[in-house]
Amino acid sequence: MLALRLARGTHPLVLVRRLFVAAAAAGTGFLLLATLGHAAGHPKAVGDSLVRLLWCVAPLAATAQFAVSVARTDPAARFPSGMAAAGLGPVRLTLLAAVSTALSCVLGAALALLAFFRLRGDLGTSPSRGLGTDLLGAGHPVPLAGALLLLSTVPLTAAAATAVALRPREQRPAPAPSDADDAPPRTAPATPSGLPWGITLAAAGLAVESYAAQGVAAADGLLPLPGRLIGSPPGVLAGWALSAIGLVLAGPGLVHLCGRLLCASRPGALRLLAGRVLQEEAHRMGRPVGVLCAVVSGAYAAVKVFHAAPLQPFGPLTAVGAAVVLVCVTASFLTAAVESRAARADTTAALRRLGAPASLLRRAATLRALTLVVVLAPVTWSVAELAALPLVR
Template identity: 60%
Template sequence: MLALRLARGTHPLVLLRRLLVAAASAGVGFLLLCTLGHAVAHPGGSVLRLLWCAVPLAATVHFAVAVARTDPSTRPRPGLSAVGLGPGRLTAIAAASTAVACTLGSTVALLVYLHLRGDITGLPFDGAAAGLLAADQPLPLAAALTLLTVLPLTASAAAGLALRPRKEPPRPRGTERPPASVPSGLPWGITFITAGLAVETFASRGNPGSAIPMPGHPDSSPAGVLAGWVLTAFGLAVAGPALTHLCGRLLQTARPGAARLLAGRVLMEEARRIGRPLGVVCAVASATIAAATLYGDEAGPHPFGPLTGLGAALVTGCTVATLLTAALESKHARGETTEALLRLGAPAKLLRASAALRAAAIVALFGPVTWGIAELAALPLTG
């Protein structure tokens, strides 16, 4: 109840982010229900469809955690501990708010699914997708409800773990905060990327020159290729903070001016906060480029169906929204520094130039990395 009362008094933009989480949850719930309907109509060959659903589910959980981190109602503030709202209680509220948003989306997904099957009549488009959703087969309600609880439970648990109270080491008074350490995930990221490309190459042996079918045609789709893509994406997410930190260092080389120096320091300071979302966005972009290479005009029949398009839209939208949310969190985190610079007389033009330099440096470094990994991922599948 406290989480619902806090939601009523929040800013409209915060409510919009929560509604976006609910919308993404509705899309994932609909995909899970479609997988269940396919399993009922075709008992064999539905495991890989469920594996494909894990990709948008993970993207939605990542987005839900990012929204929970930027929720102002769950930030510790002076005086809240006196009324029983300490860090632990605020973490529980964040997890409850995430569960409420995801449950709302799952409920909408169930209603839409039943409506398109024709089980709920009296509204426009009832039964419009009866053939696609196996309306001639009874829907196991217990299995449907079990699948729909996966996302709310996973997202709320992930939000609770991400926002759990942590003990910070004491800092002597009158000293500055120590500089952020260099992220050390680059070797591990390269290892996972290499392993993912190797697994994909091994899984595609014996079938050169043919693209793997997408979820609309799952019977002959090798699960090893999907596992290779997942390992590659995880490697990019692990290496993202180190690459972002490298962007900051490169900006400060060769006698930098004020704008380059400020942009580089900000990237180095915020490398861990925005690096992982950047790595995930690069992974999605590389997968998109690889899919465009595999399924071009010369690859034969177009394999993308409506459910594949929905899953791709969910993954792309959630990853981009997560990156924008992390960037907003980073902006709020350095708000005091920005105000101090303005009080010291720094022109607003300098801050805008610094932001433009940060964006250009990120594109200049992550763009070739994304393109190269996409070409390497598509190479063994195109023969």
Template identity: 40%
Template sequence: MYYLRLARGYRALDLARWLLTATAAAVVAAFLLRALGRALNGTGGNLERLLWCLPPLAAVAWFAAAAARAVPAQHPERITGLTAAGAGPARIRLLVAGEIALACALGSAFTLLLFLILRNDIAGPSLAPDLGMGVPLPPAAPVALLAVLPLVAGVSAACAIRFPESLPGRPAEPVRTRYAPLRLLLPVPVLLAGLGLELYGLRPDATDAERTLALPGGLPATSPALLIGWALTAVALGLWTGPLLALAGRLLALRRPEPLRLLAGRGLTARARGLGTPLAVLTALLALLLVAWRNWARTDTEVPVLTLVEGALVLACAVAALAARLHELRADRRPALDALDRLGTPTGLLAGTAALRALAAGGVLLLTGGLTVLLCPLL
């Protein structure tokens, strides 16, 4: 209880993060309970519906990991108090992971309560198949199904917190701005393999009979080679996002830069490692949504509501994870910003460097995202 008292004192940002986690967990729990209700009715396709729940589950786990990683940087005084009270890295990690798992559990419990209320002859005929009305509900089935969500989110949060550099009083590791040669060369074979599979799927003698993979959401059927090839190319371009951000920062600071270009270039180079992964994930999701939207508009297909809800949830989790990472990086650079403020740096100069960094990062994302869209075989 002493550790919980030290962990109190939520701010508006903490409450927003907690509510976002609980809301996202409630939506994913609704998808899982719908799959359970359909399975109780024996409508078939149970495995496919459960697999369709994996993207939002992974999105919630990704957001939980990003939010947990940002906690030590956002609240150094809280971590200091826990450390002074005798809590080690493992106990602090368990405390943060338990907080996120509790939010997911409460969101899941709210959805389960609503599910049970609607099953009590309240829902209309349109919702009856999704709720499994008329079929006895095994008590252990929804509990076991919904226990996966807080477990996955808690484990992701516990694994995301980095030690020892996140704890006050420990020596901070120097910021690495260079990438190892293996990190730079790894995407090359992945990209070549993806392009090879796409060319194989688009060969002139390929027939429509090979398009045996039915995509959800009204998207056209495709072949496994095309889908796997595009996934590999997207992964390769995502792996290059961080190095390209660092390269853009170095290009900004070339020659004899004025203070605006120097601060923007050095700042972008220092943040490239932290921003590379969340920006790559967000760019890939936006590219996928753009491709899907163009296909829906081209074929005049009515988009299922559940597909829109799931896409909005995954995109919201990606944006929230990026916001958490940006807040974490800003907290890490707070001493440097305070030093610049004590030196009398004009506010307009700092705003200009932020705008220039955003412009350079936007150019990199436009390059990687545009290539991801152009290489998609569904266009």
């Protein structure tokens, strides 16, 4: 009830973000229901239905990540002291964020269920041509309990991810100042430790993929997407997954590296400001940046593989899944950028009071964006080319 009341009285922009979460949940829920409909219409193709279900993991993970990003920017999570004064401690605040995320996803799941039955013709209408008969199993009964159970994975996964990401953490007390300690305080941001592990996982994934792709031609049906899923070599998919996880882990380190490069070789005020912000925000911005690079790299490699050995055209479920993943990871990155800007609002105000012109802050933001593109674009392209190379020979 409290989550509903807060949703009614929140800012319209926050409501728009939650509606986007509901839309992402609707797309993911529809893909899960399409898998159930295909299983009902093709009871003998158990393996095909299972692979379709496994392909839904990517949209589900992207939806959960987007839901966590939106929950981080919720006003209730950004002002814990005020909520604590109202009687909501850290644990209750985390539960409130998880419940709010679950409510948004339940709304999307309900829309997906309505669209699924509508396209199948179960609501007194004629089934959709092609989509309803071939992909959704129109004319074959679908158990309602099974559909609801499958749909529940979306809000439960998003709520669990939100609860884990926003869980209260113990803060270490700051050491007491000592008169004997004349060393200046450390102001440099801590370097993320995931860059070596990320590079190692990406290299291991590329090696696994190269080994698994030996003796298999691209025309044999490598990496078919929903609608043509049979023949996916498990080693290739595992290699791609390892490469993607490596990029995600390396994201904070790459963002921090961009800041180090800007601050190198006697920087001026502009480069120093842009570089310090990137180093300070590497932990907050790095993970969404890594996920975005991983998705773009996988999409580029998949398009190149299909262009080298054209199979049948992408089906509607492929378009829905790709749209959900791309929109979610892009929106997560933009949401993290908004969160980062709000987190350094006090620093920006202090710079303005010291006389820093607004044009300097705008140029610093532009320089940060250009540096990220210049550094991360070649890395993403290189991983994509190396991932697609064994499949297009």
